[in-house]
Amino acid sequence: MIDLKIAVDAMGGDNAPQSVVAGVEHARDEFKDIDFLLFGVENEIRKFLKDETRITIIHTDEMIVMNDEPVKAIRRKKNSSMVLAAKAVKNQEADAVFSCGNTGALLAAGLLIVGRIKGISRPGLLSTLPVIGGNNNEAFNLLDSGANAENKAEHLYQYAILGKYYAQNVRKIENPRIGLLNNGTEAHKGSKVTQETYKLLSNDPDINFVGNVESSSILNNVADVVVADGFTGNAVLKAIEGTASSIMHLMKDMFLNSGVKGKIGALLLKSSLMELKEKMNQSQYGGAVLLGVKAPVVKAHGSSDGLAVYYTLKQIHTMIDEEMIPDFVDYFSQHHVSAKIEK
Structure with a gap:
């Protein structure tokens, strides 16, 4: 039975989608409780996909590139692989979002789409x-x-x-x-x-x-x-x-x-x-x-190979499995953590 879902921006990074697919398949083979949603150009992804078990491809031919201005890209490229992956988390179709792409854009997606935890001033x-x-x-x-x-x-x-x-x-x-x-x-x-x-x-x-x-x-x-x-x-x-x-x-x-x-x-x-x-x-x-948002939003280096992608997906698995974000939301809502600076 599949318990966890990770939304993956398959087109982000210098070596995408090859390295992303390789890392996803490695993680899929190790963790039997994860289903992966891969957002990107379907025929490009399928070139490197060996086994579709627990992997769903959501096609889009729009993507955010490294030189895009982050906030503008998130708002204008609504069908990009990164934005759709973040929306899947917002709509509770996935538990976390992963990308090797534009760091600023992913941070913007985390804040504007996934959403900030109440009580956190700045993630x-x-x-x-x-x-x-x-x-x-x-x-x-x-x-x-x-x-x-x-x-x-x-x-x-x-x-x-x-x-x-x-x-x-x-x-x-x-x-x-x-x-x-x-x-x-x-x-x-x-x-x-x-x-x-x-x-x-x-x-x-x-x-x-x-x-x-x-x-x-x-x-x-x-x-x-x-x-x-x-x-x-x-x-x-x-x-x-x-x-x-x-x-x-x-x-x-x-x-x-x-x-x-x-x-x-x-x-x-x-x-x-x-x-x-x-x-x-x-x-x-x-x-x-990105800590302080309502779900795991995790960024791997743009030059990541398949092994680096695997390590990051393993990290995300731990975060979801340990229910870190829901526990932290509860902690903040109960303790109303804020700093009182002495003048």
Whole structure:
């Protein structure tokens, strides 16, 4: 019996629909309780579809591309694969929406179509990133990683609550450590917003606040959830991704251009280098989640291959199976969470 349904924008991303179909079939074969709704150009999807079991194709030849202006695209391209996938969630025909496409457009679809949870001022984008070392924790969550360029202290406070809930219910961390991204660890450091946020988090006994954390240390397992405004969070996210990619390319070039000794060294270190590459592979942790909307809205990287799509669908399965969003809606409606900033 099928219990869960995921609406998939099959045309989003650099490698769509091939990588999307490959990831969907991988997830379909592993999780017997999921039915997939694939929105996109039917004949393009069928080129790569091997087995239609528990997969339904909803044809549309309209799509949102990467250079489309997000809000305008959502409003004007009403028959695009992304918009139709989001509407399927709004109409309760699916439990979650997934896309590798235009990030801004998906965020707009989440807000304008799926809808914001009552009590959440500004939904934030949560990304999962690797840590170097650590005790049983292989990653940390960064929130907001790009949904909002500017934030107030109340928004950052709510991000801490959203991040805590995700870490507890999806990553199964009993009492996640919450850190505030800042330009120093001292309580008085940072802008007015971060100083106000520091006070709010410090005064909440339900939050395991570990204080300010610097960008130079967040990969060292200093916190399970790192809270930031969207502009700073996105800059940090891209800096980490770019540095990891550059280091791997630098090491490859170094070994290849170091003659026989370099090639021998690369051969001897091959297994260790592969472990490092896998450790720094962000896709294994799933996609970025728009937290604060009424259903899971999840974005994978535009260059995702089939395996990365599978990991993200696995992540969505966990979110739905754990009933994270309904539980969180109940939590917010019961507690009326809001921040009171001391003037």
